Amino acid sequence: MPAVLPKLVGASCIHKRPEPIMVASDLPYPCSLVFNAGVIKYNGEYVMIFRNDYGTDKERFEREGRDFTGTSIGIARSKNGVDGWRFDPLPIIDSNDPNKDPELRRYYDPRIVEIEGKLYLCLAMSTQHGICGAIAELSPDLKTCRLISHSVPDNRNMVLFPEKIGGEFVRLERPMPVYSRGRDRFDIWLSHSPDLVYWGRNAFLLGVEDVPWANDKIGPTASPIKTDKGWLTLFHAVDRDDETRGKNGWEKKWTKRYTAGMMLLDLEDPSKIVALYDKPLLVPDMHVETDEGFRENVIFPCAMLLEDDGEVKIYYGASDTCVCLATAQLDELLALFDERV
Numbered sequence: 322m323p324a325v326l327p328k329l330v331g332a333s334c335i336h337k338r339p340e341p342i343m344v345a346s347d348l349p350y351p352c353s354l355v356f357n358a359g360v361i362k363y364n365g366e367y368v369m370i371f372r373n374d375y376g377t378d379k380e381r382f383e384r385e386g387r388d389f390t391g392t393s394i395g396i397a398r399s400k401n402g403v404d405g406w407r408f409d410p411l412p413i414i415d416s417n418d419p420n421k422d423p424e425l426r427r428y429y430d431p432r433i434v435e436i437e438g439k440l441y442l443c444l445a446m447s448t449q450h451g452i453c454g455a456i457a458e459l460s461p462d463l464k465t466c467r468l469i470s471h472s473v474p475d476n477r478n479m480v481l482f483p484e485k486i487g488g489e490f491v492r493l494e495r496p497m498p499v500y501s502r503g504r505d506r507f508d509i510w511l512s513h514s515p516d517l518v519y520w521g522r523n524a525f526l527l528g529v530e531d532v533p534w535a536n537d538k539i540g541p542t543a544s545p546i547k548t549d550k551g552w553l554t555l556f557h558a559v560d561r562d563d564e565t566r567g568k569n570g571w572e573k574k575w576t577k578r579y580t581a582g583m584m585l586l587d588l589e590d591p592s593k594i595v596a597l598y599d600k601p602l603l604v605p606d607m608h609v610e611t612d613e614g615f616r617e618n619v620i621f622p623c624a625m626l627l628e629d630d631g632e633v634k635i636y637y638g639a640s641d642t643c644v645c646l647a648t649a650q651l652d653e654l655l656a657l658f659d660e661r662v
């Protein structure tokens with residue numbers, strides 16, 4: 322694996338909307354950055370659940386060193402999943418909530434899925450003693466959220482399959498084994514549960530070394546889509562060590578690049594990879610993804626929806642600053658797996 326990876330190109334069947342579909346100034350409450358959003362179709366509309374970091378801006382961050390004062394998780398709804406987002410007046414979770422458990426720092430990277438009529442959130446959960454992957458149930462009116470379970474640290478990027486498989490819940494996850502892999506080299510695992518509380522039969526699924534354009538870490542992104550050929554599954558992939566990368570955002574230095582790839586998992590045993598597309602599917606290449614924002618060169622999908630007409634919508638956070646949307650036809654995505662054979 323070369324230390325410096327070449328310029329990357331995404332798949333030509335992906336169509337990115339040229340402008341973000343949600344930016345900080347759209348929110349009805351204080352917001353510096355809005356990103357990494359889960360989206361679901363629910364009760365005839367699209368529901369987005371997104372992260373908002375607040376309490377500073379670029380100038381105060383760079384010149385005064387003022388950090389963000391909080392992170393919240395908010396909800397917005399839209400008729401078409403693209404525009405006209407209507408925001409709930411307050412976030413559903415806030416890191417400054419005076420009633421929160423003092424052990425908890427914040428939640429982020431929300432994913433949402435409906436299984437057997439219930440709405441579940443997967444969240445990264447930052448605690449005083451490490452980062453966990455959390456699963457919570459969202460009430461049908463989308464107003465309250467109840468924590469069901471969380472992993473031990475360090476782990477995150479939990480993603481639930483949208484249905485039980487073999488009678489069990491199945492999730493993808495990304496533990497962070499810092500001792501045994503030499504440096505950050507984090508991989509995707511899969512586990513099963515009878516009840517969303519007890520997780521077991523953990524299986525290694527995909528290693529960072531299996532992804533030709535990654536040299537740092539990979540992780541699950543969005544609930545997989547069931548297709549005739551298998552579970553269509555996105556993942557994010559990170560490369561680093563390109564010393565030509567410098568500031569790239571608000572921080573003094575940000576040298577990582579986040580892209581997305583895809584694989585097909587066996588319908589009955591999703592711990593088996595049926596096919597891995599050996600090139601990146603989505604890479605940061607639009608201005609908003611490469612030249613502006615909190616952390617540039619980051620695209621981070623948390624939702625993938627299949628429409629009745631075969632269109633796949635991929636929602637992703639861009640530059641840790643706004644929410645963007647890419648679309649592709651399902652048959653074109655599946656054809657990419659044949660291309661490599």
Ligand code: BMA
Nearest residue numbers: 357429430616619621638641
């Ligand atoms: C990851 C997560 C994401 C974020 C990404 C890039 O570790 O924290 O929320 O988008 O880093 O900063």
